[in-house]
Each structure stands twice: as C-alpha cells, then as structure tokens.
Amino acid sequence: MKLPRLQTKLQAMKPKQPRLEPKKNWGSGRGGRPWRRLKQKIHTRDEWTCQCCGRVTMELELDHIKNKAQGGTDDESNLQSLCVPCHKEKTQKESRL
Template sequence: MIELRNEIPDKNNVKSLVLLLNQNYQPLNICTARRAISLMGLGKAEPIINSSRNIRSATASLPLPSVIRLYYMVKIPTTNRRLSRQALFFRDKFTCQYCSKKTRQLTIDHVIPRSKGGLHVWENVVSACADCNHKKAGLTLRESELKLKASPKSPSPNPYYIFQHRNIAEEWKPFIPWEA
C-alpha cells in the first residue's frame, strides 16, 4: 500500500485530477489523485483508465489513475443552481431578453424592480443590454413598455454542472454525456 503524506510535493502527481464515476459509469465528481488512490486502497473503487504518469512511494511505482469507478451506487444530489451573474448570462445565452441583442456586455435587470419589492431570484432576473436596462430603469414592464422575449425561470438542476466551463481531459470525454 502506498502511504501518502501531506508533505509530498506535487512532483508525485498526488494533486492531479481524477474523474470519479458511479457504479453505473455515470460521472459523479472530480477528485485529486490522492483521494482516488485512497478510495482504491480502501477497496471502494477500481481504476478504469490510467494516465501515462506514475505515482511513486519509497518502495513502489504505480500508474496514476485518470478515471476511477466506485464499486457501489451513490445518489447524485440535485441541488438548485445558485444565482450568479455568469449563471444568469449562460441561462439567457448572452442575449438581451428585451431586444434579443447578443453581446458579452450584459447587465442584470430585475423584471419587478427591487425598489418595488422585487426579489433577487431566478424568476425575477434577466440579462439585458445596457440600453434596454437604462430604458427600463426602475420601471415595471408595463410602465416601460418593454416586452420580455421569454419568461425567466430557474434553470433545472444539472448533475453535470461540475464539468461546465472547464477543460475536460481527453480520456474523460467518453464518460461525459456532452462536450462540456
């Protein structure tokens, strides 16, 4: 068994990232090589794909896993997505929800203005270009005479959110349901 200590520098690749799969090969998480080796050492996981690198101890050298699979099923939590500027712009596809202008220069607009009791929740915020946001200002839709292209909704829970906006290793791609 390889003994890993906190003092081991990363030249041994223990901080490398490993894809963790459920028993049914569904992606669960991304963990460090240290955690992956620990799971394998405890008999909870098996390596599926090894990287070209090795991990060394004083007495052994083993292939560094790139993808491991648990021997048992883990329920994937489906948590609601946190509202953030970036998540909102992705939900709205970087498009103004009033004039349909595609731009990276977006602002957050509250459909029911906060000054009139509107909340900062998924169902009350949309992406707006600066011109439309200034035109609407602190007015309601009726007062501003602007029309929404689509009603704002909370995005559905996505168990694969950890793979969005990140570079995916080539050997992980067969296990991820879409090109993230």
C-alpha cells in the first residue's frame, strides 16, 4: 500500500517556515516609499508636464534622461517627467541602440 510510505515521506519533509524578521531593504527599490517621494518631487518640479511633448497630465512616468544601463543615476538632474506615450517611444528607441 502506497499511503504509509507517502505519510513517512511527508513527515520527513521540513515545512517551509515564513520569515519572522522583515527584509532589511524592503520598500527601498523602485516602487518603494523613497522612490515614490522622488517621483512626486520630480513631477511637481516639472509642473506635471511631459518634458517631451509639453502635455499636462497626471499620468506621468519618471524617466532617466541617461539610461541607468548606460551609467545614468537616480540623481534629480537625470530624471524627467514623461507622459506614457512619450516614455514608451523613448524606451523603444533606447532598446534598439
């Protein structure tokens, strides 16, 4: 009978226990609280205006002027507000390079 063997295997397996301590870097990446604050600050600085087409909208994305993969930073001087269509177009152009 296979069930007794299965039961002994299940008893021998260690259950996965949840982490009790919080992750040390939780909320620090993009999407974390510091990033959201920076995003809000840049959009306010740019007066909620797309820096590419001049469109005023609440649906803006934060863009790295010099892409991080090419050595850009998260410094405020390297960030700009772009509307979704302009950000999408810029990202596509950068991916072709």
